[in-house]
Amino acid sequence: MGTKMNFDILTLFPEMVENGLNTSIIGRAKEQGIISIKAHNIRDYTKDKHKKADDYPYGGGAGMLMQAQPVYDCFLSVKESIEKEGKKLPRVIYVTPQGKTFTQSIAEEFAKEENLVFLCGHYEGIDERVLEEIVTDYVSIGDYVLTGGELPAMVMIDAVSRLVDGVLNNEESAQTESFHNCLLEYPQYSRPEEWRGKKVPDVLLSGNHKKIKEWRLEQSEQRTKERRPDLYIKYKKLKKCEKYLLNNKLHHMDMIELLRRGNAEILYFEKDGVLLKDKNSGAYMLTVTDRENGERIISYIKEQPEVFISHQEFMNDFISQKFGMNNETECVQWVYTRKETLPINKDLKIQKLDKEHADEVIAHYYTLCDETYVNERIKNGVMYGIFEEDTLAGFIGMHNEGSIGMLEIFEEYRNRGYGKALEAFYINLHLKQGFTPYGQVISDNNISLKLQESLYLYPAKEKIYWLVKK
Ligand code: ADE
Numbered sequence: 001m002g003t004k005m006n007f008d009i010l011t012l013f014p015e016m017v018e019n020g021l022n023t024s025i026i027g028r029a030k031e032q033g034i035i036s037i038k039a040h041n042i043r044d045y046t047k048d049k050h051k052k053a054d055d056y057p058y059g060g061g062a063g064m065l066m067q068a069q070p071v072y073d074c075f076l077s078v079k080e081s082i083e084k085e086g087k088k089l090p091r092v093i094y095v096t097p098q099g100k101t102f103t104q105s106i107a108e109e110f111a112k113e114e115n116l117v118f119l120c121g122h123y124e125g126i127d128e129r130v131l132e133e134i135v136t137d138y139v140s141i142g143d144y145v146l147t148g149g150e151l152p153a154m155v156m157i158d159a160v161s162r163l164v165d166g167v168l169n170n171e172e173s174a175q176t177e178s179f180h181n182c183l184l185e186y187p188q189y190s191r192p193e194e195w196r197g198k199k200v201p202d203v204l205l206s207g208n209h210k211k212i213k214e215w216r217l218e219q220s221e222q223r224t225k226e227r228r229p230d231l232y233i234k235y236k237k238l239k240k241c242e243k244y245l246l247n248n249k250l251h252h253m254d255m256i257e258l259l260r261r262g263n264a265e266i267l268y269f270e271k272d273g274v275l276l277k278d279k280n281s282g283a284y285m286l287t288v289t290d291r292e293n294g295e296r297i298i299s300y301i302k303e304q305p306e307v308f309i310s311h312q313e314f315m316n317d318f319i320s321q322k323f324g325m326n327n328e329t330e331c332v333q334w335v336y337t338r339k340e341t342l343p344i345n346k347d348l349k350i351q352k353l354d355k356e357h358a359d360e361v362i363a364h365y366y367t368l369c370d371e372t373y374v375n376e377r378i379k380n381g382v383m384y385g386i387f388e389e390d391t392l393a394g395f396i397g398m399h400n401e402g403s404i405g406m407l408e409i410f411e412e413y414r415n416r417g418y419g420k421a422l423e424a425f426y427i428n429l430h431l432k433q434g435f436t437p438y439g440q441v442i443s444d445n446n447i448s449l450k451l452q453e454s455l456y457l458y459p460a461k462e463k464i465y466w467l468v469k470k
Pocket of ligand 1: 095096097139140141142143144145146147148149152
């Protein structure tokens with residue numbers, strides 16, 4: 001299981017939040033200790049003898065304002081207990097209609113944190129000076145005004161919690177994600193087969209899974225087009241871009257999977273090339289027809305990327321120079337194109353790794369990545385280990401941008417088929433999640449190249465190049 005997620009809410013109405021987040025899935029997750037939700041009463045921190053936490057605004061105007069001091073002291077108390085546990089300064093989210101609008105991708109970003117602090121306003125708001133002092137994110141739940149920040153905080157906590165590893169059970173998380181690929185969910189039906197003269201669509205009773213899948217996609221598309229034309233435009237662009245990249249499927253699988261898994265920001269897409277940014281890692285991926293167009297496309301990047309994955313060698317020196325990258329690694333991309341899962345010996349013990357294994361993994365993993373990266377991969381629940389009795393013998397993981405990698409078998413456990421078993425396990429896992437499994441191997445790593453072949457992965461003819469600052 002991943003790390004526990006802790007929410008602290010600074011509010012004048014703690015009972016509202018506590019009662020609202022005590023039932024159903026969130027209540028269960030709290031009981032299981034996967035998340036913690038603590039509401040702190042701002043009023044407990046006022047120095048006013050009448051317990052007052054608000055006052056009139058300077059300059060006049062309607063209503064009362066929450067004062068800076070009680071909010072600040074309440075925050076300091078929360079901050080102190082987080083620091084006592086040796087954790088980093090938390091993000092502090094002020095829920096306000098004046099913030100950016102909360103979306104699924106913000107929920108995903110928040111879910112990566114270990115601690116989140118929510119500040120709920122009331123009346124006409126909060127004294128600006130304390131906001132300047134403590135707030136890191138201003139977030140709204142939509143363009144309408146509520147009486148206080150408690151409901152918005154609860155909305156966000158619910159959306160973030162369900163992304164935390166272990167909060168949803170298998171059945172619950174098997175539900176496909178609504179917004180991931182810019183499509184709304186298809187309609188669903190349960191018993192009885194006929195209700196008030198309305199019949200369940202025949203195709204759903206047919207048992208033909210291929211047909212059912214096609215029907216559901218059609219319904220999703222139609223529904224999105226009617227109800228969310230804005231999303232539908234994005235969806236069409238995604239599909240067109242995917243089709244373009246499929247012209248060389250093996251070479252572009254990293255870019256295709258980034259799009260399919262809902263992690264790509266399309267920065268450029270025309271017939272001369274595609275430029276994507278990975279929303280998770282911030283890495284850029286580029287494929288182009290020629291150098292001149294490539295240089296023009298790259299000028300769309302307005303920041304200094306840390307990682308650039310170039311799909312044409314002729315672009316490498318230009319990219320490296322422009323962004324000050326001094327390390328280039330040539331890789332072969334491998335893709336598992338089959339639909340069937342691979343057989344794995346059931347007696348082998350393969351398990352998700354957690355924090356306790358971090359040091360051992362770091363001690364054995366030298367290639368390209370640092371300690372912070374390994375810790376973050378483990379925290380994200382994407383690293384698995386193979387065990388002999390209770391001793392770790394090797395591990396594998398998913399990289400930030402989605403490829404299978406980080407495979408390492410400890411020296412004394414080699415030549416027992418453990419590497420192959422771990423990779424087969426990860427391939428099966430990705431197939432189950434509806435992904436196309438792929439990986440990238442440094443061009444001269446012959447042992448790994450052989451392993452890929454033995455697992456029925458196909459290599460792309462054209463190489464890809466990882467350009468990084470070292
Ligand atoms: N407080 C009042 N209205 C709000 C909204 N729409 N989003 C976040 N916080 C709020």
